[in-house]
Amino acid sequence: MTEQTHFVDIRHAQKSFGSLEVLKDISLTVERGQIVGIIGSSGSGKSTLLRAINDLDPLTGGEVWLDGVQVNKTLPHRQYEKHINAMRQQVGMVFQHFNLFPHMTARQNVTMAPMMLKGLSQEAADKLAEEQLDKVGMLERIDYYPSQLSGGQKQRVAIARALAMEPKLMLFDEATSALDPELVEEVNMVMKKLAEEHMTMIIVTHEMDFAASVCDRVLFMDKGVVVEEGPPEVLFRNPSKDRTREFLRKHLEGAK
Amino acid sequence: MDFELMQKVFPFFLEAAWTTILLSVLTAILGLTCGTLGAAARLSRFRSLRFIGAAYVSVFRGTPALIQLFILYFGGPQIGIQLDAFQAGVIGLGINAGAYMTETIRGAIIAVDSGQREAARTLGLSNWQATYKVILPQAARLMVRPLGVNLNMLIKATALVAAISVIELTYTAQRYIGSTYKPFEMFLLAGILYMIILYATGRAVAWVDRKVQIT
Amino acid sequence: MGLDFSIIPDYLDIILLGVAWTVGITLAAAALSFAGGVVFAVIALYAPWVIRQPFRLIEFVFMGTPLLLQLFLIYFGLVQIGIDLPAFVAGIIGLGLHFAVYNSELIQTSILAVDRGQMEAARTLGLSRGQALRKVVIPQAVRAVVPPIGNNMIALLKDSALVSVIGVSELTLSAQRAIGKTYRPFEFYILAAAFYYVINLCMEWVQRKIERRISISR
Numbered sequence: 001m002t003e004q005t006h007f008v009d010i011r012h013a014q015k016s017f018g019s020l021e022v023l024k025d026i027s028l029t030v031e032r033g034q035i036v037g038i039i040g041s042s043g044s045g046k047s048t049l050l051r052a053i054n055d056l057d058p059l060t061g062g063e064v065w066l067d068g069v070q071v072n073k074t075l076p077h078r079q080y081e082k083h084i085n086a087m088r089q090q091v092g093m094v095f096q097h098f099n100l101f102p103h104m105t106a107r108q109n110v111t112m113a114p115m116m117l118k119g120l121s122q123e124a125a126d127k128l129a130e131e132q133l134d135k136v137g138m139l140e141r142i143d144y145y146p147s148q149l150s151g152g153q154k155q156r157v158a159i160a161r162a163l164a165m166e167p168k169l170m171l172f173d174e175a176t177s178a179l180d181p182e183l184v185e186e187v188n189m190v191m192k193k194l195a196e197e198h199m200t201m202i203i204v205t206h207e208m209d210f211a212a213s214v215c216d217r218v219l220f221m222d223k224g225v226v227v228e229e230g231p232p233e234v235l236f237r238n239p240s241k242d243r244t245r246e247f248l249r250k251h252l253e254g255a256k
Numbered sequence: 257m258d259f260e261l262m263q264k265v266f267p268f269f270l271e272a273a274w275t276t277i278l279l280s281v282l283t284a285i286l287g288l289t290c291g292t293l294g295a296a297a298r299l300s301r302f303r304s305l306r307f308i309g310a311a312y313v314s315v316f317r318g319t320p321a322l323i324q325l326f327i328l329y330f331g332g333p334q335i336g337i338q339l340d341a342f343q344a345g346v347i348g349l350g351i352n353a354g355a356y357m358t359e360t361i362r363g364a365i366i367a368v369d370s371g372q373r374e375a376a377r378t379l380g381l382s383n384w385q386a387t388y389k390v391i392l393p394q395a396a397r398l399m400v401r402p403l404g405v406n407l408n409m410l411i412k413a414t415a416l417v418a419a420i421s422v423i424e425l426t427y428t429a430q431r432y433i434g435s436t437y438k439p440f441e442m443f444l445l446a447g448i449l450y451m452i453i454l455y456a457t458g459r460a461v462a463w464v465d466r467k468v469q470i471t
Numbered sequence: 472m473g474l475d476f477s478i479i480p481d482y483l484d485i486i487l488l489g490v491a492w493t494v495g496i497t498l499a500a501a502a503l504s505f506a507g508g509v510v511f512a513v514i515a516l517y518a519p520w521v522i523r524q525p526f527r528l529i530e531f532v533f534m535g536t537p538l539l540l541q542l543f544l545i546y547f548g549l550v551q552i553g554i555d556l557p558a559f560v561a562g563i564i565g566l567g568l569h570f571a572v573y574n575s576e577l578i579q580t581s582i583l584a585v586d587r588g589q590m591e592a593a594r595t596l597g598l599s600r601g602q603a604l605r606k607v608v609i610p611q612a613v614r615a616v617v618p619p620i621g622n623n624m625i626a627l628l629k630d631s632a633l634v635s636v637i638g639v640s641e642l643t644l645s646a647q648r649a650i651g652k653t654y655r656p657f658e659f660y661i662l663a664a665a666f667y668y669v670i671n672l673c674m675e676w677v678q679r680k681i682e683r684r685i686s687i688s689r
Contacts, residue, residue, distance in 0.1 A: 054595055081599060089597030099592035103610050112606060113596040158592075165596060318671040319664040320632035323643060327664065330650070331657030334474060415537030419636055426540045439547035443540060451535040 007032040007067055007200060008053070008169065014061030015048055022048050023059070024224040030169075033198040037211035037232070040221035041247065046204045049221070050171050053202065054091045055084055066091065067168060089117060092162030096174040098154040100146040106133060106157045107142045110164045117165075132160035136190045152183030159190055170194065172203040176210075208251060212236050220244045262441050265432055272428035273449040279414045279424060280453070282346045283353060284407055290354020291406075295361035309358065316355035322416050324348050329420045345417035353410045360406055364399035365391060397468050404461030411454060425449055476658050482649040486659070489645025490666050496563055496641055497628045497670075503567025504627065505620070508574025515579055533572040539633050541565055546637045559641075562634030570627050574620055581616040582608060614685050621678035628670060642666055 008030035015023035022045045030036050038046045051057040053064055055072050064071040071087050073080075101109050110132055111125035120128065133139045136156040146154055155175055162170060172191065176184045188210050194201065195214045205211050211218055212232040219229040220239075228241045239245050297309030316324065328337070329344035339347065368391050376386035418427035429446035433439045479486075514526050533541065542565040549556055556564075585608045593603035635643035646663040650656045 056591055056595065085594075085597045085599050087597075088595050091595070093592075093595040095588060095592060097588055099586070099588035101589065101592070101607050101611075103614065113593075113598060116602060116606065117597050161596070315668065318668045320629040320643070320667055322632040322635075323646075323660055323664045323667065326643075327657060327660040331660050334655075334657040412537040415539040416633075418539060426537055426543070429540055430543050433543055433547050437547075437551065439544050439551050443536075443544040443548070446540055447532060447536045450537065450540070451532070454535050 006030065006065070007034075008202070009065040010049075010053070010062070011065070012062040013049065013052060013059050013064070015045075015052065015057065015059050022224050023052070025062070026224075026226055028219070028226070030200065030202060032200055034217065035195055035199075035201045035203065035215050037215035037218040038202065038204045038221060039206065039208065039211060039218060039247075043223075044221040045224040046221045047173055050173050050202060050204050053169075053171060054088050054093060056093075085117075089113075089165050090168045092159075092165060092167035092170040094155070094158055094162055094170070094172045094175045096177050098146070098151070098158045098178075100154050100158055100161070102146050105143050105145055106138060106149070106160075109146075109157055110161045113161070114164050128164055129160075132164045133157065135163070135193070136160045137186070150183060151179045152186045155179065155187045156190055159187075159194075163194075168200065170199055170201045172201065172205070174204055174206065177206060206251075208236060208248070220247065222247065258438055258441055261436060261438060262445055265436075265442075266445060268432075269425065269428055269445045269449060272423060272425045272446075273453065275422065275424040276411075276414055276450075277453060279342070279345060279349075279417065279422070280411045283349045283410055283414065286346060286350025287353030287357050287406070287410060288403075290351055291357025291361050294354055294358030295365065298358060298362050299365060313355045313358050316352050317359075321349065321352045321413055322419060324352055325416055325420060341417065341420045341422045344420060345414070345422050349410065349413055349416065353406060353413070356409070357403060357406050360402045361395075361399055364395040364402070367398050368394045400461065400465040400468055404458065404465070407457060407461065408454060411457060412450070474657060475655065478653055478655060479658060479662055482653070482659070485645050485649055486642070486662060486666070489640065489642035489663075490670070492559070492640060492645075493628070493631055493642040493667075494670065496559060496566070496634065496639065497624075497631050499563045500566035500570065500631065501624045501627055503563065504570035504574050504623070507567060507571025508578055508620075511571055511575035512578035512582070515575060516582060530572050530575065533569060534576070538565070538569050538630055539636060541569055542633060542637055558638045559634070562631075562637060562639045566627060566631060566634065569630075570623055573623050577616050577619045577623070578612070581612040584615060585611045617685060618678070618682055621674075621681070625671060625674050625678070628674060629667065632667070 006029040008028075010026060010028040013023050013026040013028075014021070026045075026049060028036075028049075038050065040046045048057050052059050053066075053071070055064070059072055063073075066087065067090075069087070071084070073083070075083055100106075101112070104112065107126065107129045110129040111120070111122075114120045114128060115122070115125045129142065130139060133142050136159055138153060138156050138160060141149060141153060141157075146157070149157065159175075175191070176187050179187065184207070188207075191201070191203070191210075192214055203211065203215065215232050217229060218232045218235045220227045220235065220241075220243075222243055228235060228239060228244045235244065236248065239248065294309050294312055297305045298313070300306055300309070325344065325348040328348045329339065329341060332339055332344065372390050372394065373383075373386050376390040377383070381389065414424060415426035417424060418430055421427065425446045429442045432442045436442070511526060511530065514522060515530070518526070542562065545565040545568075546558065546561040549561060589607050589611065590603055593607040594600070598606065631641060632643040635641060635647065638644070640648075642663050646659040649659045653659070
C-alpha cells in the first residue's frame with residue numbers, strides 16, 4: 001500500500017447496482033482547507049461519490065482515505081461498525097432534505113450526538129449548541145422544533161448539528177436544492193463563512209455561480225466518470241471538453 | 257397429530273366452510289349497503305341525517321359485535337323480531353360491518369382534494385354532478401384497499417355466529433374439539449380453510465384494486 | 472312479552488362485577504399485547520432468519536384465523552398438553568397474543584416508515600445503528616404508532632366479550648347469568664352494551680389525552 005499523503009484520497013472508486021455502473025474508476029484527491037465542487041446532471045453519480053466518502057453508500061471497488069486512515073477498510077462486522085462510527089464523527093454531512101430530527105428542538109438536534117458520543121455534559125453541550133447555532137444565525141430559534149422553521153432555517157440548523165461534532169471535513173449533498181429561491185442565499189452565506197474559516201469541504205451542487213465563488217476546484221461528472229476538472233474560472237469560462245460545454249450551455253438556458 | 261381423524265372429519269369442515277363463505281358474502285353485501293347509506297348520511301347537507309350517521313357509527317363501533325348479535329337474536333323476539341340464527345347472523349354482522357365501512361367510504365371521499373370539487377363547480381357542474389363525476393371516481397380508487405381490510409375483518413367476525421349455534425367453521429371446530437379432545441387438529445383444519453378463504457379474498461381485492469387504478 | 476327495565480336494579484351487582492372483570496381482563500390483555508407486540512416486532516425486523524421465519528408463520532396464522540377459534544385452541548389446547556389454567560387466564564393469554572400480533576405489525580410499519588434520511592443523518596454523526604434506533608428512529612416510531620395501537624386496544628375491549636364463550640365471568644357472561652334467571656335478554660344485553668359503550672368512551676378519551684401529550688409540534 002502506498003504512503004498516504006493527501007487529506008482526502010479516493011482511489012479507483014467503483015460502484016455498481018447490479019449491472020448498472022454508477023461510478024467508473026474515479027480517483028480524486030482533496031487537500032486540507034480545499035473546497036471542491038462537484039457538478040453534473042442528475043444520475044451522473046455525483047451524490048453517490050459524495051456518499052461513498054463516509055460510506056453511506058459503500059463502494060463496490062476502490063478505496064477512500066481520510067487523513068491517513070482508510071475509511072472503507074475490510075474488517076469483521078463489529079469492528080467495522082466501531083471504525084466507521086469513529087470516522088463519521090470526523091466527517092460532517094448536510095443533506096438535500098435536511099433530515100433534522102423532528103422530535104427534537106434545534107438545540108437537541110445539535111446536542112444529541114456530542115452528548116452521546118463525546119460524553120459532553122448538558123451544560124457543555126448547551127454552550128456548544130448556542131455557539132454553533134449563533135454561528136449559523138439561528139440562536140433566536142434555539143428551542144424551536146423543525147416543523148416551526150422554514151427550509152433555509154432547517155438547513156442552517158442541520159449545518160450547526162454537523163459542525164458541533166467538530167468535523168475535519170464537511171460534505172454538502174445539494175444542500176440548497178430543496179429550498180425556495182429566496183431561502184438559498186441564507187444557506188450559501190453560512191457555507192461561505194465556513195470557506196473563510198478554511199473548512200475542508202466537498203460540495204455537490206447545481207448552483208454554478210455559488211460553486212464559482214467559493215470553490216478552489218470544480219469537477220464535472222457525467223455517467224459515472226469525471227469528465228473534466230479544474231479551477232472554476234477555467235472550467236466555467238473555458239471548458240475543454242464538449243460534454244462540459246454542452247452541460248453548461250443547457251444549464252445556462254435553464255437558468256434563464 | 258391424528259391425520260386419520262382429520263381425514264374423517266374433513267368433509268364436515270368443508271361443508272361448514274361453505275356456510276362461512278355464504279355468510280361472508282351476504283354479510284358483505286349488507287355491510288356495503290349500510291356503509292354507503294351511512295357515509296351518505298354522514299356527508300349529508302342535513303344536520304339530522306349527519307347526526308343519525310354519526311350515532312350509527314359510534315354505537316355499533318362502540319359496543320361488541322357479539323352483544324349486538326345477542327340483542328338481535330335473543331332479544332329480538334321481545335320486540336317482535338323473529339329470526340333464525342343464520343338470518344340474525346347476517347343482519348347483525350352486516351349492520352356492524354356497515355358501521356366500519358361507513359368510516360372507510362367517508363374517509364375516501366373526504367381524502368379527495370377539495371380543489372377537485374371547486375374545479376368541477378367552476379365549470380358549472382352541480383354539487384351532485386361534481387360528486388358523481390369527479391369525486392366518487394377518485395374516491396373509489398382510494399377505498400378499495402381499506403374496504404378489503406374491512407372485508408377481511410368481516411370474514412373473521414363471522415366466527416361469532418358460532419355463539420348462536422350457526423353451523424359454520426368455528427362452531428364445527430368447537431364441536432369436534434369437544435367430542436374428540438383434539439384441539440390442535442381441529443384448529444388446523446378450520447384454520448387452513450379460513451386462511452384459504454382470506455387468501456382468495458385478498459387476491460380478489462388486489463385484482464379489483466389494480467383494475468380501478470388503471471381506468 | 473314486552474320490555475321491562477325495572478328488574479335491572481336487582482341484578483346490578485352481578486353486572487357491575489362483570490364490568491370490573493371486563494376492565495381487568497382488558498387491561499391485562501392490553502399489557503400483554505403491548506409487550507408481546509414489541510418483542511414480536513423486534514424479532515420480525517432484526518432477528519436472524521431461523522428465528523424470524525417461525526414467528527412469521529405464527530403471525531400469519533394469528534392474522535388469518537378468527538379470534539374465537541384461537542381462544543378455543545388456547546383454552547382446550549393448554550388442557551390437552553396438561554396445563555389446566557383458569558378460564559380467565561386462558562382468555563387473557565388468547566386476547567393478549569392475538570392483539571400482540573396486530574400490534575407487532577403496527578410497530579414494524581411505523582419503524583420502517585420513519586424516513587430513511589433520519590437513520591442516515593444519525594449515522595453520519597457517528598451514531599451506531601443501535602444508538603440511532605434508540606435516539607432517533609424509535610422515538611419517532613412511537614409517536615406514529617400510538618394512535619393505531621390505541622384503536623387496537625379499543626378493539627380488544629370489544630373482543631374481550633368473546634371470552635364469555637370459554638366461560639370467563641366478564642360482562643357478557645354476567646348478562647347471560649342475569650338473563651338465565653329473568654328471561655329478559657333484550658334488557659340485559661342492552662345494559663351490557665351500554666356499559667361497553669361507556670368503557671369505550673373512556674378509552675377514547677384517554678387515547679386522545681395521550682396523543683395530545685406526545686404530538687411533536689407544540
